[in-house]
Amino acid sequence: MSDDFKNFRCKSGFSSPPCYAADVAPNYFDPLATDPEQARDVARWRRAERTRLRAERQAMQVADRQAAGAALINHLWVVLEERFGGARGQVFSAYWPIKGEPDLRPLMTELHKAGVTVALPLVETKAAPLTFRRWTPETKMVRGDWNIPVPPPDAPKLSPNIALAPLVGWSAEGYRLGYGGGYFDRTLAALKPRPFVIGIGFNAAHIATIFPQPHDIPLDLIVTEAGVRSERTKE
Numbered sequence: 643m644s645d646d647f648k649n650f651r652c653k654s655g656f657s658s659p660p661c662y663a664a665d666v667a668p669n670y671f672d673p674l675a676t677d678p679e680q681a682r683d684v685a686r687w688r689r690a691e692r693t694r695l696r697a698e699r700q701a702m703q704v705a706d707r708q709a710a711g712a713a714l715i716n717h718l719w720v721v722l723e724e725r726f727g728g729a730r731g732q733v734f735s736a737y738w739p740i741k742g743e744p745d746l747r748p749l750m751t752e753l754h755k756a757g758v759t760v761a762l763p764l765v766e767t768k769a770a771p772l773t774f775r776r777w778t779p780e781t782k783m784v785r786g787d788w789n790i791p792v793p794p795p796d797a798p799k800l801s802p803n804i805a806l807a808p809l810v811g812w813s814a815e816g817y818r819l820g821y822g823g824g825y826f827d828r829t830l831a832a833l834k835p836r837p838f839v840i841g842i843g844f845n846a847a848h849i850a851t852i853f854p855q856p857h858d859i860p861l862d863l864i865v866t867e868a869g870v871r872s873e874r875t876k877e
Contacts, residue, residue: 684853691819695811695847699742702844710844710867711744717869718749721840726804728756735761735774735802735837738783738791743808744842744867751779761800763829764792771829774800802837807861809843816841816860816872817852830859838862845871 702710722729734753739745750760754777761774765787775793786792807826811819818841820826830836841864848871852858864872 681855684855688819688822688852691849692810692822695819695849696741698846699810699844702742707742707744711746713867714744714842714865715746715749717865717867718746718840718842721863721865721870722753722804726838728758729753729804730757731759732803733759733761733774733800735763735800735805736777737806737808737842738762739808740788740790744844746806746842750777754778759800761802762793763805763825764790765825769824769828771832772825774802776800801833805837805839807839807841809841809847809864811847811849811852812841812843812864812866812872813849813851814872815851815854816862816864816874817854817858818861818864819847819849819852824857827857827859831857840865841872842866 722734726732736746736750737743739747754760760777762777763772763774766773775795775797776799777793777797781793781797783791784794807818808820809818810821813819818826830839839861841861843864843866845866845868847866854860860874861872862874863870
């Protein structure tokens with residue numbers, strides 16, 4: 643983050659500007675969320691970061707995006723083989739790429755061939771946890787929320803053992819900046835047992851902090867085209 647951009651944010655009129663908080667400590671923001679004004683400042687900052695990061699992602703050359711996606715797939719294969727025995731016999735939740743996200747559909751196909759049960763998340767009820775339904779290369783997709791292709795209502799509903807989380811931005815502490823709807827955090831809070839969650843994004847989407855709030859849940863692992871970039875320490 644440039645000093646000019648940081649100074650611009652500090653002059654933005656926020657009563658508790660996030661840029662100053664980062665100078666104090668990355669976890670400065672009230673963990674009990676007792677300061678509504680502060681939470682609003684964070685929300686404004688996140689909206690601006692989403693806009694910036696998505697614009698940068700969309701500006702990537704097609705060839706660069708494809709190369710990054712291929713590298714990501716290779717790194718994910720290694721993670722799945724070394725940590726989960728290739729995920730064979732497990733339910734693996736992927737995602738359908740939108741808005742310049744890394745395209746991992748070739749991985750979905752290869753995992754299916756290898757005996758992994760692949761699922762995709764979808765919104766079935768607004769402001770509720772996501773539902774996961776089975777996907778195969780033969781699945782006749784339908785249009786879901788935000789016009790994203792999803793498995794049809796008669797596809798089996800599943801509970802994932804391993805889940806991918808697309809990232810707009812990410813921090814080294816394992817926190818995810820998503821699209822702002824809150825669906826993924828809501829889903830992780832509801833799933834019992836919780837799946838092993840791997841954040842997927844481009845290396846350039848790294849940010850110093852998302853200024854974590856009480857509803858933010860750190861991911862277990864973050865993988866970019868550069869490899870594993872963050873791993874949550876188990877307590």
